[in-house]
Amino acid sequence: MLTVGSRFIGESIDVDYLGQGIVKHEELVIFVKGMLSGEVAEIEIKTLKKRFAEGKIVKIVKPSLSRREGVTNVLGSMDLYHMKDEDQLKWQTKLTEDTILKIAGIKVETERILTDHKFIRYRNKSVYHVMDKDNITLGLYHEDGRGLMRVADFLLADELTNHLVKVIHQSEVKVDFLSLKNIAFRTNEKKEALVTLVATKASFKGLTQLIQVLKKEPSVIGITLNIKDDVRKILGTTSHLLYGTETIDETLGDLIYPVTDQSFFQINVPVIVKAYDVIKSSMKPQKKVIDAYSGVGTIGFYLASKAKEMIMIESNSDAFKMSERMKETYGINHVSLIQGRAEVEIKNIDGDILVIDPPRNGLMPELVTSMIEKPFEEVYYVSCDLKTLARDLSLLKDTYNIQKVYPIRMFPQTTECETLVILHQKK
Template identity: 45%
Template sequence: MLTVGNVIRGVAVDLDYQGQGVVRHDNYVIFVKGLIDGEEAEIKITKLNKNFGQGVVLKLTKKSKHRINHKDEVLGSCDMIHVDPIKQLEWQVRITEETMKKIGKIDFKIEHILSNNITSNYRNKNVFHVMDEPFLKLGLYDLSGRNLIAVDSFVLADDKTNEVLKYISENSVLIDPNKLKHIAFRTNLKKEILITLIATEDHFLGKGELLTKLKKIPNVVGITLNIKDNPKSILGKVSKVLFGENLITEPIGSMEMLVSDRSFFQVNLPVIQMAYQMIKEKIEKNQYIIDAYSGNGSIGFYLSDTASKVVMVESNIESVEMARLIKDKYNLEKVEVIDAKAEEIIKLLDADVLIVDPPRNGLMPEFIETVLTKSFKQIFYLSCDAKTLARDLAELTKAFDIEDIIPIKMFYHTSELETLVILKKK
């Protein structure tokens, strides 16, 4: 009988939706991180329930031709870096199709995936955790999500972030790791950087020395201090400017987006702009557009030059404020920014086109119920979770037909599943 602690020899027969190897043994399905289908390994069982289990690789006895060795494969934030990029694309297409069919009962053949084929150094926002050591070291969690590993570079972070990471690791600053908890970096295509120190208190050991050193870094547009007020969240509600300003700009189309340390903005700008352009080409000119869950308005602003009107709906006040600043900066009278919950305000709105870019938990049931009664001709659904997308599409397809499902390879080397779905009124 299989028990926790047993060591088995198994062959992975599949890669699941989290990029884990799937091993079948004694009527159990064992999920193993870091194992590719076709590979054989000695596996230690770490968790078991009635039918499923979790295991870790002790020794790889047969390697896949799709395996790539990389120093960052120990990090949970790049849980598929051991898989070659072409297989990552194939995996995402297959998992998206299977998820649509299993959860949404939607049988749709995906013909293409959106990617710019840049597999590293693409993230413009990164958060690193302060190690529990007297001199400042930054780290990321391992595959288990429990242990921090010190890093002075990160394969997914852009060059500017890696420059600052290296600088911090080379300058020993005495700090209190019980108060300084994280450091976040937000960069742009101009190689500028906004640095946010995240601490439980306004004053902590090393604050002054760290600030002095960070100011010396070229192209630092701002340094902020965010007060962590909830152990379950990285960022707290309050940020204070220590240097420069709490603002960084990023070009989208012909405009510059304004982004603060707490406002939402896309992490891989070149790829999301490809999706925005695809949306733009699918919408006729002079259409009335509602952009729900709009963040700082990047989609709506990108579409505003060809639309008759764009109404943005967002409930995060920092993002709303950024969107209003951008609207005023460019004197965009045809753009309206509404501070409200999408599921509530949608009852009072209607338009030709609806764009939704909800958080991971997808659309609220009452939002979908209302949408089904409206006269939208098209819906563009940008999703960051294939399961909730499939669930929502099962409801939306009561009144809309799916025109296309396009997986977006936004985050190479991760199991994140971004998708664009285009729907049209039946």
């Protein structure tokens, strides 16, 4: 009988949505972090519940063919790095099909996964934590939750970000780590960087020296100071310009977006454009399109040239203001902007096509009700959470047919899964 601390030899039969190996032993399901499908290992029980347990790998007896050789990941932000790149694509594809079947009761066969096969150095934004050390030290969380560890080369960040982190470390500036909490880097395809210092107050030890260090870098076009006002969030609501410009130009399609330190913008632009291209090529032309949860307008503006009319709905005031600026700058007159909650505003408007890109918790019940009571000819659902996507598809399946499902490999080396689902109204 297994108890906490027990060790046994087990084989993983699958990898779940958290990247945990699934092992069955003595009628228990044991979830083992970092274990791959088909792998045999000596496992130690860490926690024990009535129907399942959590274990850790003591020693790998027979490695999986999917295991990346010669690497050991220690960062929580790279929780699938131990799996080979191509096998990550297969894992996400299978997980997508399995999740939709299990939760929605719908059997689907996905399309080829959307990827640019760039598995590292793809992030145009990275946020580091300031560690509790006198000389400034930037770190990320350890994969086992033991706290922060110094990072000199983050494989998911682009080369420019890693260069600037190296410059900051080499400066050995003495800082008040109780005040300076984070440093965020936003970069673009022109190899420019906007650097944001996140602190609990506007002045602290080391601020002036850090500004001088960063100003010497030609790639740094702007430095901002963001005041952290909520411990539950990285960024606060107020930012001050310390040097240069407060925005950085990010290109998506034919448009250039002036992104601030607080703007939400796609982190892996080349891959999300592949999803936008699928939507644009699939949607009927000259239709009235509603883009709910439109953000700064990246989807809506990208699709606007194919639509007769585009209505974009967004509740966040900063994102809404940027979309207003983009509409004015580019003179996109057949786009209408509505500030408000999608589930409320959609009750007052009609459209032929609906594009939805909701937050992780999926669609609000009121929006689902509207989609059922006033069906759209076509729906394009971009999801960042497989479980809430499957839940919503279950609610919509009597009104819509699933035409195609595209897994999107937006964040290689992680268990994050993006998905595009195309639905058509049932006749």
